[in-house]
Amino acid sequence: MTHLYQQHITKTAVHLTLQFFLLLAFLLVTAWSHAEPAYTKVIEVTLGDYRYMPKDIQLLVNQPVILHLVNVDSFTPHNFTLEDASDGLDVNIDIPAGESVDVNLMPLVTGSHTFYCRNKFLWMDSHREKGMQGTLTVAPERQPKSQAGR
Numbered sequence: 001m002t003h004l005y006q007q008h009i010t011k012t013a014v015h016l017t018l019q020f021f022l023l024l025a026f027l028l029v030t031a032w033s034h035a036e037p038a039y040t041k042v043i044e045v046t047l048g049d050y051r052y053m054p055k056d057i058q059l060l061v062n063q064p065v066i067l068h069l070v071n072v073d074s075f076t077p078h079n080f081t082l083e084d085a086s087d088g089l090d091v092n093i094d095i096p097a098g099e100s101v102d103v104n105l106m107p108l109v110t111g112s113h114t115f116y117c118r119n120k121f122l123w124m125d126s127h128r129e130k131g132m133q134g135t136l137t138v139a140p141e142r143q144p145k146s147q148a149g150r
């Protein structure tokens with residue numbers, strides 16, 4: 001008898017604890033999703049083995065982003081170059097081996113641009129010739145519903 005009673009108590013306690021954690025999780029998720037619009041989108045790009053990952057980057061016009069460039073190579077320094085000053089995209093930045101650099105971008109015009117690594121070691125092929133380049137595409141802004149008819 002006593003054994004059954006205790007088991008019942010324990011089960012109730014487990015259920016209450018579970019419900020508490022579910023409620024907590026729900027509140028956290030709700031708070032998180034409401035906080036989302038406040039921060040600038042971060043796009044992580046990995047540099048290593050003469051490649052960018054991803055090699056295709058999609059942006060929206062007039063939407064600021066932070067490119068988080070991570071050089072995962074142990075010894076090879078890399079670079080990220082974009083030459084489109086008129087489009088709000090003018091970058092030439094070195095990322096030392098094993099380090100990361102953040103770049104703020106504000107694309108002003110839609111279009112497609114090539115980015116690449118400027119580095120070259122002695123007589124060897126440049127990193128770009130080894131395949132270290134990619135495409136950054138700026139797509140039209142999503143229209144707010146109130147302006148859809150314009």
Ligand SMILES: [Cu+2]
Nearest residue numbers: 078117119127
């Ligand atoms: Cu490189």
